[in-house]
Amino acid sequence: MSEPREAVRAPVYHEADQWHHRPLNLEMCRHLGEQDIAGRTVLHARPGFKSRGQVKPRTLVGAGWKLLLVVTFIDSGEHVRGVLPHIREMAPHRLIASERVALDSGEFE
Numbered sequence: 617m618s619e620p621r622e623a624v625r626a627p628v629y630h631e632a633d634q635w636h637h638r639p640l641n642l643e644m645c646r647h648l649g650e651q652d653i654a655g656r657t658v659l660h661a662r663p664g665f666k667s668r669g670q671v672k673p674r675t676l677v678g679a680g681w682k683l684l685l686v687v688t689f690i691d692s693g694e695h696v697r698g699v700l701p702h703i704r705e706m707a708p709h710r711l712i713a714s715e716r717v718a719l720d721s722g723e724f725e
Contacts, residue, residue, distance in 0.1 A: 621718070621719045622716055624691065624692070624714050625690040626689055626712060626713065627686050627713055628644065629712075632683040635706050644687045647702060653691045654695075655690040656688065660685060693716070
């Protein structure tokens with residue numbers, strides 16, 4: 617068994633936003649794929665919290681509330697830092713977090 621390797625995971629928290637008239641989450645995943653990011657996924661949140669503790673339950677989507685989404689991607693720190701400027705451009709007013717993680721299995725370069 618090999619030693620765990622270090623990587624960076626970066627979730628982007630946003631609503632059902634658009635990028636050039638297309639769904640932001642799909643455009644982010646497309647861009648991350650073009651940049652050969654090792655892993656990426658989109659999670660649809662049920663309830664969520666906005667700043668100042670405002671709860672946004674999924675049941676209010678039909679009442680004009682946008683669906684809460686999290687696009688998460690993972691790769692080496694260098695590779696993640698390389699794509700972050702464009703991701704920030706795509707979602708300029710959204711929370712983008714990053715954290716170092718250890719990869720215990722799977723292929724990763």
